Amino acid sequence: MICRTCYREISPGGVYCRHCGARVAINAPAPVVPEAAGPEGGVWDNPWENRAGRGPVVAFAETLQRTLFHPVAFFRGTAPDLGSGAALLYAVLVGTLSFAVAFLWQRALGDQISFDRGGRFLTFFENRAALAMFMIVVPAAVAFVCLASAAVQHVTLAVLGGARGTYGTTLKAVCYSSSALAFNVFPICGTAVGVVWQLVVQVIGLRELHRTSTARAFWAWFLPLVIAMCLVGGIVVATMLGLLKVMLEFSGGKFEA
Numbered sequence: 001m002i003c004r005t006c007y008r009e010i011s012p013g014g015v016y017c018r019h020c021g022a023r024v025a026i027n028a029p030a031p032v033v034p035e036a037a038g039p040e041g042g043v044w045d046n047p048w049e050n051r052a053g054r055g056p057v058v059a060f061a062e063t064l065q066r067t068l069f070h071p072v073a074f075f076r077g078t079a080p081d082l083g084s085g086a087a088l089l090y091a092v093l094v095g096t097l098s099f100a101v102a103f104l105w106q107r108a109l110g111d112q113i114s115f116d117r118g119g120r121f122l123t124f125f126e127n128r129a130a131l132a133m134f135m136i137v138v139p140a141a142v143a144f145v146c147l148a149s150a151a152v153q154h155v156t157l158a159v160l161g162g163a164r165g166t167y168g169t170t171l172k173a174v175c176y177s178s179s180a181l182a183f184n185v186f187p188i189c190g191t192a193v194g195v196v197w198q199l200v201v202q203v204i205g206l207r208e209l210h211r212t213s214t215a216r217a218f219w220a221w222f223l224p225l226v227i228a229m230c231l232v233g234g235i236v237v238a239t240m241l242g243l244l245k246v247m248l249e250f251s252g253g254k255f256e257a
Contacts, residue, residue: 045077046063046074046077046078046079046083047059047060047062047063047066048060048062048063048083048086048087048090049078049079049082049083049086049087060090060093063090063176063179064094064179064182067176067177067179067201068179068180068182068197068201071200071201071204071205072204072208074176075173075176075204075205075208075209076208078172078176078208078209080165080169080172080209080210080211081165081166081168081169083172084168084169084171084172084175087171087172087175087176088143088146088147088171088175090175090176090178091142091143091146091174091175091176091178092139092142092143094178094179094181094182095138095139095141095142095178095181096135096138096139096142098181098182098184098185099138099181099184100134100138101184101185102184102185102190103134105185105187142178146171146174146175146178147171149174150167150170150171150173150174150175151167152224153170153174153206153220153221153224154167154169154170154171154220156219156220156223156224157170157206157210157212157216157217157220160216160219160220161216162206162210162212162213162216162217162220163210163212164210164211164212165209165210165211169209169210170206170209170210172205172209173202173205173206173209173210174202174205176201176205177198177199177201177202177205178198179198179201180193180194180195180197180198180201181194181198182194183197199221202221203217203218203221204217206220206221
């Protein structure tokens with residue numbers, strides 16, 4: 001059977017869903033998970049998770065387009081607890097390609113990274129060792145950020161009472177929101193636009209996949225940021241007070257907290 005509230009599998013004959021606690025009609029036929037209608041009256045699905053019938057390139061392009069411009073319909077047509085591995089692979093591909101194109105833009109415009117002086121950055125992609133390192137470090141970094149971010153947000157969403165799915169559900173929302181990294185290919189303002197739109201897509205993904213409210217989805221993203229900023233601020237203040245104490249002691253002054 002499928003729960004009509006959270007659309008997850010439950011044991012037949014039960015009265016309440018063990019996942020979300022909703023009452024389940026006994027002996028009722030299993031409902032079909034609703035799919036969102038497309039702009040031409042068609043039916044949306046998740047192209048990346050059904051790429052066998054489309055081909056990887058077409059599925060990638062369709063997923064990128066739908067997550068960026070039709071995120072609500074995309075996530076409503078995505079199974080909450082299936083395909084988290086495919087979602088992580090998608091995020092790695094988007095992140096790697098986006099950063100690669102951004103580097104090429106930097107080269108074309110003649111810009112240099114702040115820590116790379118003397119024009120050496122312009123020959124970055126001509127160095128095989130540097131290119132190989134790029135192809136290893138960037139995908140690993142994208143995967144780590146997605147996994148860690150999903151873990152933090154899932155815990156926060158669970159505390160807020162909005163986590164009706166698993167960790168994989170949150171991971172899918174985070175991974176597919178990485179489509180906004182594609183804005184990095186646009187110089188100057190692309191990164192800022194990408195950061196804002198990634199937040200929007202991620203909140204929509206959390207809301208639709210977890211069947212929760214927009215407020216809970218937003219706070220699941222925002223609260224960890226606030227806590228992290230407070231911790232960093234506390235560490236900075238403690239460090240400055242410690243340095244001030246040491247300086248006063250060496251100068252013969254007196255420190256009072």
